Amino acid sequence: MSRGIAQAETVEDLRKLARKRLPLAMFDFVDGGAETESALRHNRAVFDRVRFRARTVVDVTERSQEIELFGRKSGSPFAISAMGGLGTLRYKAEIALAKAASDARIPFMLSLGANCTIEEVAEAAPQARLWAQLYTFKDDRLNRALVERAAAAGYEALVVTTDSNVFPKRERDRRNGFSFGLKKTPRNVWDVLTHPGWTIDVVLRGNVGRMESMVPLVDGPKDTHTLLAYFIKERSPALDWEALRRIRQMWKGPMILKGIMTKEEAVLAADRGMDGVILSNHGGRNLDYAVAPLEILPEVMDAVGPRLTVMLDSGFRRGSDVLKAIAMGAKTALFGRPAAFAVAAGGEIGARRIVSIFQEEIDKGMGFLGIRTLDQLGPDYLWFDGLATGPSIVRRND
Numbered sequence: 001m002s003r004g005i006a007q008a009e010t011v012e013d014l015r016k017l018a019r020k021r022l023p024l025a026m027f028d029f030v031d032g033g034a035e036t037e038s039a040l041r042h043n044r045a046v047f048d049r050v051r052f053r054a055r056t057v058v059d060v061t062e063r064s065q066e067i068e069l070f071g072r073k074s075g076s077p078f079a080i081s082a083m084g085g086l087g088t089l090r091y092k093a094e095i096a097l098a099k100a101a102s103d104a105r106i107p108f109m110l111s112l113g114a115n116c117t118i119e120e121v122a123e124a125a126p127q128a129r130l131w132a133q134l135y136t137f138k139d140d141r142l143n144r145a146l147v148e149r150a151a152a153a154g155y156e157a158l159v160v161t162t163d164s165n166v167f168p169k170r171e172r173d174r175r176n177g178f179s180f181g182l183k184k185t186p187r188n189v190w191d192v193l194t195h196p197g198w199t200i201d202v203v204l205r206g207n208v209g210r211m212e213s214m215v216p217l218v219d220g221p222k223d224t225h226t227l228l229a230y231f232i233k234e235r236s237p238a239l240d241w242e243a244l245r246r247i248r249q250m251w252k253g254p255m256i257l258k259g260i261m262t263k264e265e266a267v268l269a270a271d272r273g274m275d276g277v278i279l280s281n282h283g284g285r286n287l288d289y290a291v292a293p294l295e296i297l298p299e300v301m302d303a304v305g306p307r308l309t310v311m312l313d314s315g316f317r318r319g320s321d322v323l324k325a326i327a328m329g330a331k332t333a334l335f336g337r338p339a340a341f342a343v344a345a346g347g348e349i350g351a352r353r354i355v356s357i358f359q360e361e362i363d364k365g366m367g368f369l370g371i372r373t374l375d376q377l378g379p380d381y382l383w384f385d386g387l388a389t390g391p392s393i394v395r396r397n398d
């Protein structure tokens with residue numbers, strides 16, 4: 001397997017390796033999107049409509065892809081976004097990713113739905129820049145308990161996800177009988193039996209996909225389904241600015257809203273004391289037909305640019321994608337699925353490989369663009385190929 005990983009040149013190569021190792025339902029859980037999957041496809045399509053205008057007579061002997069993020073140096077302009085349930089793809093997947101992120105000096109965002117606890121990841125990757133992702137609960141005592149644990153474990157930033165107030169309709173999961181675990185259908189049983197590598201690593205080592213960080217919050221039985229039922233019952237679909245104000249008071253460090261998709265809400269985030277936003281349509285997993293974060297980046301930069309650290313995810317598969325977003329003003333990009341495929345395919349080796357693929361493509365891209373540092377990059381390095389992004393982009397191309 002590690003030979004396959006070493007030979008993987010792209011996210012797509014790692015995706016194919018993950019497809020081979022995982023039962024279909026597990027693969028589809030990662031790969032799929034909501035409803036028609038239009039938002040999922042669109043996230044990729046927009047990158048094709050942004051092209052580069054390179055400077056060629058430039059000395060690019062020395063290149064650095066370091067950036068400054070929340071007052072600290074980051075090794076590269078990308079980070080790994082939160083994903084729940086990764087332990088059902090690979091035993092202790094979150095730790096593998098946190099270690100790879102740590103060595104690359106990039107942030108790793110731990111999902112509240114992770115199969116490793118907040119504390120366990122911090123202990124296993126003590127040098128890592130860890131961000132804690134929170135889904136908010138009706139009862140502030142739960143929010144406070146989680147926020148305090150993240151602070152005690154040394155997490156750098158708190159990321160509150162704002163785009164998941166209801167549960168999405170993911171049709172692949174429904175067809176596959178997958179809902180935070182596999183239903184025992186004949187096809188799933190067959191699929192598990194015919195993927196022994198995955199079965200030995202995940203099932204026999206006892207990872208049944210519990211949301212481990214939730215365990216101390218629940219009295220009584222702590223099996224996967226009880227925890228999930230508790231999570232669903234206590235989740236707040238009434239996330240509003242008042243709830244965010246209370247959470248803001250609980251957390252001293254950088255607080256980021258993930259899932260903001262309009263300049264209007266970005267302005268509110270800045271007004272209400274947030275430090276950053278991650279523009280995201282959840283990788284096309286929630287609201288189908290959502291616009292892509294890259295499309296709204298210009299209007300958000302115009303509205304809040306200097307006041308907020310503006311980041312984005314959804315659809316990043318190439319170093320060139322990251323360079324486009326940085327040129328349009330984003331501080332950093334994040335990705336989810338590339339890391340999930342990588343860790344599913346090859347554990348820690350896979351995690352390191354995905355980081356190195358992005359690093360290499362960014363480095364070569366910088367060389368060809370004629371830049372030595374990322375702060376040299378701006379919209380004048382881009383050509384917008386009929387991208388309907390509204391007035392800001394048109395102005396930028398003038």
Ligand SMILES: Cc1cc2nc3c(=O)[nH]c(=O)nc-3n(C[C@H](O)[C@H](O)[C@H](O)COP(=O)(O)O)c2cc1C
Pocket residue numbers: 029030031043081082083084085111112113133161258280281282283284285313314315316334335336337338340
């Ligand atoms: C398997 C999977 C699980 C996810 N779980 C979470 C989660 O628990 N919390 C969250 O805020 N976002 C979650 N996301 C969304 C990611 O954080 C991120 O926004 C998305 O994956 C970015 O799109 P990309 O996969 O195209 O890079 C998940 C995504 C995937 C693929």
